[in-house]
Amino acid sequence: MITETAVLDAVAAGEHHDPHSILGAHPSVDDTGHPVTVVRALRPLAETVTALLTDGGEVPLMHVASGVWEGTVRHEMGPYRIAATYADAPNWTAADPYRHSPTLGELDLHLIAEGRHERLWEVLGSQHRLFEGDPGTAFAVWAPNARAVRVVGDHNGWDGRLHAMRSMGASGVWELFIPEVDTGTRYKYEILTPSGDWILKADPMARLAEVPPATASIVTSSAHTWNDGAWMTRRAATHAVAQPLSVYEVHLGSWRPGLGYRELADELIGHIAQTGFTHVEFMPVAEHPFGGSWGYQVTGYYAPTHRFGSPDDLRYLIDRLHQAGIGVILDWVPGHFPKDAFALARFDGRPLYEHPDPRRGEHRDWGTYIFDYGRNEVRNFLVANALYWLEEFHADGLRVDAVASMLYLDYSRGDGEWEPNVHGGRENLEAIRFLQEVNATAYRAHPGVLMFAEESTSFPGVTAPTDRAGLGFGFKWNMGWMNDSLVYMQRDPIHRSHHQGEMTFSFVYSFGENYVLPISHDEVVHGKGSLLSKMPGDHAAKLANVRGYLAYMWGHPGKNLLFMGQEFGQIAEWSESRGLDWWLLDQPSHAQLQGFVGAMNRVYRGQAPLWERDDDGTSFTRIGAPDWDPNVVAFVRRDAHSGHIAVVSNFSGTTRTGLILDLPRAGAWNEVLNTDAAEFGGHGAGNLGLVYATENEGAPPRATLTVPALSTLWLRHARDPHMPTPSHA
Structure with a gap:
């Protein structure tokens, strides 16, 4: 006794x-x-x-x-x-x-301590299962500084004294299997801190949470049967850099307010079918307490937000998109997390997930904590989280938010507010190693996925392989191109001739990384206005500027991303608290703009010169002489099979007739896209669908063409002259 x-x-x-x-x-x-x-x-x-x-x-x-x-x-x-x-x-x-043996084995605990458990979500958190003859739920949480941990919830009237957990020793993991706890049960952990205080925390590994502002975790399990096998097989055999990629960025809560994951499936698929994008990118879907953060203040890294339905509802949406031939990219936020008391912050009474030194562990500008990338268990938490979204939700890629803030110890810090690394430099070596690990692991475990970096500096080798000291991303957002080109487009056309470099400087570095050209949500908020409202001139001129700019962007080396609403000319600045102005599509000019985006995407996907060699500088040549015009930007793209497309943009407010242009091949060039086509809301000026380049002794073949004001042409070389339907390949 x-x-x-x-x-x-x-x-x-x-x-x-x-x-x-x-x-x-x-x-x-x-x-x-x-x-x-x-x-x-x-x-x-x-x-x-x-x-x-x-x-x-x-x-x-x-x-x-x-x-x-x-x-x-x-x-x-x-x-x-x-x-x-x-x-x-x-x-x-x-x-x-208390009759049950531990639900975690020695190998699990060893891998957790080493930071190498790639399926962490299967052993930590809450697992509804049959265990040693009893149906119930296994609970496990990492809290190495805790003196005791209890599971509280619906199952015990939120009195945790009957369900104290067992310490699994030096691993810092606490574990308990509770029979008869079913899915749908709400719960949290009560943690006795080193100072003797009891604190209440949501499960860091919970796969479902209450709808905010409620904060409890919920036991869940998946019953979804995937039907996207053909898509997944095809994806695994795909080299993404050599494929067409045009991304439609979506904020789920404001695309069409009131729709859940399942209701979104039909409407979003129908819209993508019209507009022709290859992928959708969802702004963060992980659980977050404040809707105004747009999902970038994550408290539930393994829990899809309950605002729009269950985790299986999100699986259904992604499954349906895949079956329709549409890829899915998820925003992912491993750079920082909020200080909400119920979540990761000071999880067991001391800094745990965050770096203990505030010079490395806190973003003062954002009011958030920074992960301790040098701690095995924290790094494991994040690497496994990336794999979780790729594995459990069949995501085709992750766009990693705010990478620059992770790479530099002095990011947004003044003198004396940061500590150099062991070599005296400003680089966060632990964060760099983490990014290399997550990219290498993701590509190894899921061939064909896409890993994107939102990285705004000149940090070298963002998309270089990790075995060559690169970060290992597949793509980097080209923030320089975005900033320069938008500054240029906001200028009155009469002044653009003095600033052509803002549109062409990107040609100098376009092949230094694998780039995505982004017009994202960040460019249409906080007083910046929508893409349409940035443009000068009257309404018709604004629409023409948008069409000409987008066709220039889609022709430029790199992949493409456009935030929702810009495809039909959203006028008002975006706000997460209201839906898009879909009523604008009742106006012919806006419906024509959306029709143009769809036609452009379809032509783009059928023209390999525009995407097949985005990583090869020899696939690109500037053209122009002898009839140079400071308002005209022209270049040629080539595919791997000698196909050529010339992209010719006239950013002035005057149609340029009789423009003499050097082209790399003599013969017929089909006008496969003309942003001034009448069907798109333009004036119908152009070249009747065909341009001829004639042999020119001692010089490249030359063509004489008309380039409408505020427009872009795509010309495709054809061995046999023919007259395609204007603006369609």
């Missing part, structure tokens, strides 16, 4: 680090030396407590102290239940959580 009062008091209070050593069934010997099994259960305030055996036998337990009851069985015990009666409360019967 256990007689130590302090031990029993700790067990009764749920403060013992190893309650399984006291409670549950334990082999022992009686006074005569015969083997017996001692059963102990914690039932405070009970009048009687009995162990109910599977063979129908009953073992009465005696009260020892502090609500701990004990009895003896003279044989080995299998599964059993505990029954208790009360004077002023209903009788109670349940399986005993």
